[in-house]
Amino acid sequence: MLYTLGIDFGGGASKATLLSADGVISATHTVEYPTSYPCPGYAEQNPEDWYRATRSGIAAILKKTGVDPSDIVAVALDAATHTAVLCDGDFNVLTPSIYWTDSRSTEEVKYLRENYGGFIYDHVYHKPDTIWTLPQLMWVKKHKPDIWAGTEKIMFAKDYVRHRLTGDYVTDRIEAEGSMFFDYTTGDWSPELCALLDFPPEKLPRLVDPGDIVGKVTREASLDTGLSEGTPVLCGTTDTVMEVFAAGAVGKGQMTLKLATAGRICVVTDRPYPDRDLINYSHIAKGMWYPGTATKACASSLRWYRDTFGGDYRSIDAAAERIPIGSEGLVFHPYINGELTPYADPKLCGSFVGVRANHTKGHFDRAVLEGVVMSMLDCKKALERIGIEHSDTATVIGGGAASPLWRQMVADALGFTLVRNENSDSSFGTAMLAAVSAGVFDSLGTALDICAKRQSVTEPNQDNREAYDRLYRRYKAVHDALAPIYDEDI
Secondary structure: OOEEEEEEEOOOEEEEEEEEOOOOEEEEEEEEOOOEOOOOOOOEEOHHHHHHHHHHHHHHHHHHHOOOHHHEEEEEEEEOOOOEEEEOOOOOEOOOEEOOOOOOOHHHHHHHHHHHHHHHHHHHOOOOOOOOHHHHHHHHHHHOHHHHHHOOEEEEHHHHHHHHHHOOOEEEHHHHHOOOOEEOOOOEEOHHHHHOOOOOHHHOOEEEOOOOEEEEOOHHHHHHHOOOOOOEEEOOEEHHHHHHHHOOOOOOOOEEEEEOOOEEEEEOEOOOOOOOOOEOOEOOOOOOEOOEEEEOOOHHHHHHHHHHHOOOHHHHHHHHHOOOOOHHHOEEEOOEOEEOOOOOEOOOOOEEEOOOOOOOHHHHHHHHHHHHHHHHHHHHHHHHHHOOOOOOEEEEEOHHHHOHHHHHHHHHHHOOEEEEEOOOOHHHHHHHHHHHHOOOOOOHHHHHHHHOOEEEEEOOOHHHHHHHHHHHHHHHHHHHHHHHHHOOOO
8 A cells, every 4th residue: 555644834733644545544643842932922933843743743653554664655744834944054943933923023014014015015915914934034134133144045844844854945836925035926036025135036945836746755864754765755835725725625716714723714716816804825726826814813812721721622612612602791802913814913912801700711711712703704704895706615624623612603603604524634635735746646636536525514503693793893893992002102
């Protein structure tokens, strides 16, 4: 039996998935790693942690399955975009990587919006924000000049790990689209945007397609990981597009709804939709795109709440389920890292508003879940404003989709039918892409036909719609009242 291996690097963990040629997941393994928050607004990860997770994940997969490493015919990686790795000329990491949830580059964003906003929007199809690599690296140049002076190579998360496996120096075009160095109109790195950092485009990785085989496992990496020397390794791409693919969304109008570190609603289209409320990326399906809205802290809000106030996800769900819709007036805004759609405002802060003496921890539990749902409703309303045609059915993906309560809340508030597949995470999609590139499957469609399986369907309860509409009006009013306060320098 032949196998392919997909490895994902998410907000708090790496997941490896071993996929067999008959479309069955033979094993998965997850390894957690930390995100550091050394100052308010900061979020950093150590690239070495990603590689350690890779070694541990591969070792666990091989031990669980007993698969001969020589039967693994291709490996592919994916990761959250925007996460740059600064290296010297010998590919030594110079500093922890600024994670995409980091908001320290607020002033750099303001500068770019005021001076280059029109050019960036016309060529990058995005509005400057703290999630993008360009303002993050402008911050590094200003505040860590010694680090910047030593930077000779700029890599991205999955590319750094893959370099450790193969020694290559490339990235894919979809990853490049998330850097704010890439010009959509030319399909290449932008000399004008690179000039803002005095960093020549020639120092950036060579651009390839996600499914291109770009190297082979070296002898050193073989000894380090247990993979066979010479195993082909794909470039891979960003985690979101691999989730969209894994969910089966490859045709126009098909939609995914993501409940993960970030929350996203993505619609497959046949063209980009440049808009202040959208993040535009091309799809791995030729000629297609997946513009999407995004709430910055989705499952990460719940994780923060759990880690800060105690409990576990099951107990939070159980307590929240006993509380009525609207949490009896308690409202949570999930802006713990600022917010994207529809505000693009890194200064927004999370909040609990409307606290009364009758509120229990269960009320706070439900309010956190509802706050994220309201943020997702903001995302839906942005899609409606833009007029992108989409189905009323979405495949729900991400770790948060494991909660039946959360799925039902989303379905009721947004009016979507939610389909959940047995597997739809990015490592699964990446393993399928590797299988297509290795010739195990002849196309993306064939891979989905063989591998993707539906697990459940959540229908919206229309009786709850009015209650969620009332909650949204309160949620929106509180946002409008507090936003000017957060914008003040105190």
